[in-house]
Structure formats: structure tokens, C-alpha cells
Amino acid sequence: MAYDKLSCKEILEKLSEYIDEELDPSMCDEIDEHMGDCPPCVAFMNTLKKTVKLYNTSGDEVDIPSPVRTKLHDFLRRRCNEEKE
Ligand SMILES: [Zn+2]
Known part of the structure; x- marks a missing residue:
């Protein structure tokens, strides 16, 4: 399977899986x-x-915590705006 070059948005969407090592090796390489x-x-x-590690040590099931999700969206919005200028 071949992947096109990933945008920052796509990278960030896959980051939690990447950190959990749930991604295909080829995707990890990308x-x-x-x-x-x-x-x-x-x-x-x-x-x-850092955030995921913090949650991992609590032993709970890890999903991206909502404050991080919010931060992610802010980050993406900023990135998009920067790219337009
Ligand atoms: Zn990027």
C-alpha cells in the first residue's frame, strides 16, 4: 500500500495511534x-x-484527553492560517 505525502493535519490525526504503536510500519515511516x-x-x-504517558501510568484506557484534543484543534487552525499567508 502506498501513501501520498501526509499533511500536518493527517499526521496529527494519526499521532495517538503512532504513539501507541498501533500503526502500520509504513505509516510510521511516513x-x-x-x-x-x-x-x-x-x-x-x-x-x-507526555500527556499519554501521564494517563498510561494511571492504568486507564487511553484516548486523547479532551484538553489535548482542543489544543490539537487550535494548533491545526493556526497551522492552516499560517499556510494561507
Ligand atoms: Zn507537520
């Missing part, structure tokens, strides 16, 4: 490649990883 060239996504991934 994300790794994108991360190598996109500091905002790296920064966001680090935030998300």
Missing part, C-alpha cells in the same frame, strides 16, 4: 519522515506523548 522536517509536529508529538 510520520518519522514528516517529523524530520516539521518542528511544529515534533513539538506537538512531544506534548501528546
Whole structure:
């Protein structure tokens, strides 16, 4: 299966699966490649990883917590606006 180059939005949508290692290896490679060239996504991934780790230690089932989801949406909106300028 071949993937087109992923946009930041697509990367961010897959980040929680990526962090949980639930993605196809080929998709992980795509994300790794994108991360190598996109500091905002790296920064966001680090935030998300920290949050997920925090939730993981509580032993509960992990979904992206809603504050992170809100942050993600803000982030995406900002990215989209930046790209238009
Ligand atoms: Zn990106």
C-alpha cells in the first residue's frame, strides 16, 4: 500500500495511534519522515506523548484527553492560517 505525502493535519490525526504503536510500519515511516522536517509536529508529538504517558501510568484506557484534543484543534487552525499567508 502506498501513501501520498501526509499533511500536518493527517499526521496529527494519526499521532495517538503512532504513539501507541498501533500503526502500520509504513505509516510510521511516513510520520518519522514528516517529523524530520516539521518542528511544529515534533513539538506537538512531544506534548501528546507526555500527556499519554501521564494517563498510561494511571492504568486507564487511553484516548486523547479532551484538553489535548482542543489544543490539537487550535494548533491545526493556526497551522492552516499560517499556510494561507
Ligand atoms: Zn507537520
